[in-house]
Amino acid sequence: MPRRLDPETVANDRARLLAVASRLLMEHGLEAVTNRRVAKEAGLTTMALYSRLGGKSGLLDSLVSEGFAQLAGAQAEVPDSGDAVAEVVALCHAYRRVALAYPEHYRLMFGRVADWEPGAEVLAEGLRALTRLGDAVARAVGEGQLAGPPEALTWSLFATCHGHVSLELSTVGILASLDAAQVYEEAVRRLLT
Numbered sequence: 740m741p742r743r744l745d746p747e748t749v750a751n752d753r754a755r756l757l758a759v760a761s762r763l764l765m766e767h768g769l770e771a772v773t774n775r776r777v778a779k780e781a782g783l784t785t786m787a788l789y790s791r792l793g794g795k796s797g798l799l800d801s802l803v804s805e806g807f808a809q810l811a812g813a814q815a816e817v818p819d820s821g822d823a824v825a826e827v828v829a830l831c832h833a834y835r836r837v838a839l840a841y842p843e844h845y846r847l848m849f850g851r852v853a854d855w856e857p858g859a860e861v862l863a864e865g866l867r868a869l870t871r872l873g874d875a876v877a878r879a880v881g882e883g884q885l886a887g888p889p890e891a892l893t894w895s896l897f898a899t900c901h902g903h904v905s906l907e908l909s910t911v912g913i914l915a916s917l918d919a920a921q922v923y924e925e926a927v928r929r930l931l932t
Contacts, residue, residue: 753791755781757801764802764843769852772798799852800861806837806844807864813837814871823879824931830872831900831927835920838904845908849901869897885931892930899926 744752759781763771774795778788792798813833820826838845848865857865876896877889885892903926907919 749791752781752783752787756783756788756791756798757805760798760802761805761844764847765841768843769847772802774798796855796858799847799855800858802844803848803857803861804864806841806848807861807868809841809844810834810837810848811864811868811871814868817871822884823875823882824884826875827872827879827885827896827931828924828927830875831896831923834872834900835904835907835923838908842908845904849905869893872896895930896927899930 756777760772760777763777763780774785774788777798778785781788783791788794788798792801810833813836814830817826817829817833820829873889873893876885876893879885880887880889880892900923903919903923907923
């Protein structure tokens, strides 16, 4: 009969596996995040990785969840200033900061990986990470600071922010000759006006 591990050991093993996977992702990119390497560097077996995280799919889901948690945390740190438009701009800047601080997580969060699709809960986490932006946009519309359907404005802002950050992180350096922060600010503000 297999030995049953206590929940604390399982949680600790899971945390070690995710810490190693996150470090490998940040330092070496997605190609370095293999079941064997993550397990070995965490001091565990690949069987432990499968039982704690569900294999590579669960590992990638966890890394994407970690990225969305970083995004939600950065959004939560934006103070409610009483000026909904200023809050929207600050939330857009928080989005960019997270993307630039965690570029490999960002690429994984919004990219495609062969033979893997994020789970439904991970996708729901992604939508929840954008809730604060949607709420601020809706408030700005309700207060008459912005015009248009709040949901459409929120998705337009997300698309603008995502497109800009993706270009900024691209290896071809499309924005390298520009002040990327200034271009980002102008793009967000133009969309809001």
